[in-house]
Amino acid sequence: MSPQPASAPDTPVGTAPIETGALGDWMDGQDLPGGAITGLRPIGGGTQNIMVRFERGGVSYVLRRGPRHLRPNTTTVITREMTLLSALSGTTVPHPRFVAGTDDESVLGAVFYLMEPVDGFNAAEQLDAPTAATAEGRTRMGYGLVDALAELGAVDHTRIGLGDFGRPEGFLQRQVPRWLAEFDRYRGTAGYPGPEFGELDRVADWLERYRPTDSRPGILHGDYHIANVMYRYDSPVVAAIVDWEMATIGDPLLDLGVLSAIWPTEPGGAELYESALGATGDLPRRAAMIDRYAAASERDLSALDWYTVLACFKLGIILEGTYARSCAGKAPRAVGERLRRYANGLFDRADRVIAGE
Structure with a gap:
């Protein structure tokens, strides 16, 4: 001792x-x-x-x-x-x-x-590494984000001892009722005026109507985006995926749906969460991002629009919850206002995906 x-x-x-x-x-x-x-x-x-x-x-x-x-x-x-x-x-x-x-x-x-500490930097906050100094390097960092996600989605969770880590059976069927119930929990929060993004039922009905019939389980990070990875200083690859508190065994395509939901829709556009990397306008185009994942994965991406809308639905409700708590003085109001803006953007994107835009 x-x-x-x-x-x-x-x-x-x-x-x-x-x-x-x-x-x-x-x-x-x-x-x-x-x-x-x-x-x-x-x-x-x-x-x-x-x-x-x-x-x-x-x-x-x-x-x-x-x-x-x-x-x-x-x-x-x-x-x-x-x-x-x-x-x-x-x-x-x-x-x-x-x-x-x-x-x-x-x-x-x-x-x-x-x-162990991670030797890396958070590209949501800073871009002072050599790999982020050029537009080409920042584009490659976008691909690196996708590569790390594809690697996670390829893991056989049962082989590494995570067979009982979640409840993959009926995972997709539980999503809409779960998040509607979450929203109902803070509908009556003191001072909360209600959502600006309209009724949830229309999006919920679309999700239930077009839910994929097949789902291959795997590790789901649950909140995968630029702020939740650390990049290496010397190359445009992810040094570590961090903040695993929402992880479970579910459908890994929901993580890809999150990226699709917040990714820039126009060349040179900013990513929805306003990260330092996303704000540069140098992330690869959304179609190229999806193609990158498809090339590294054996998963069927034909229903990706559905996963994108589900991601918008889930994340929008979570973020709106913080706004509701800020109205009651249980979270900083400035944070609540910012996250409400993101929630509105997510539901706007859901509307456009449903409309086929």
Whole structure:
């Protein structure tokens, strides 16, 4: 056992303290390199969950846990992330490498795990890497985003031990009722004036009418877009797919539907989520993006319009929910207004896909 301070104080990081003595003792029990924990600092994660980076014994780690005020599903979400990342370690899918984790909340007051830091950058926020310095490089980064998704969609989830990670049977049949129920949960939120994108029933009816009859299950990231990947600095490929908290076993074509839903529709146009990379207008054309996926996948893309509309429907409802909470003072109003704009854009795109435009 490596010596730890007799009463190591809580070290404030982000919005939750990290008790370094308890963390060090736990790491000793995992046979990880010993020594003092140094350089503890928060890093961005894109969610309310907390991620901190630190060094110990000459090795760098990232710790991920739930927020200080844990949500009802925090333990389940973090535990599932551990299971998934551990299973992916035997694949070529780019992801943060899992080191160790525990569901024992007594260690740090919450379930947590350690992973290796990703040497990369988030192209939703910055484009200061050499690979992003030219229009050609940025176009290749768009293709790299598609390549990583196709690689994930090709994984046999049962072979890597994820046979019981989700409920793929009836996955597509559950989608419309699930998201309609989610919308109904905040219809009556205090101060929420209702949606600007019109009635949901018309889109819901179209989705139910044209739902594909066949669905091949696989790993679904659940929120796949530019902000949820890290790019390598030295090449236009994805270094890691991150933020796996919505992952399950479902239909991977819904991830492609998300890309299709937010991708620029016109040459030189901006991507719907207004990422730094998407705002350059250098992403490949939507048809080229889809062709790239098709060339790397054995999946049937003939119903991609349906998956695109489902993605618009699902994401629009999720984003509108944040706006509703902002009306009640439970989320920043500026964030709510921005996400409502995205929700309106998604339903507008759904309307145009349904109309055959």
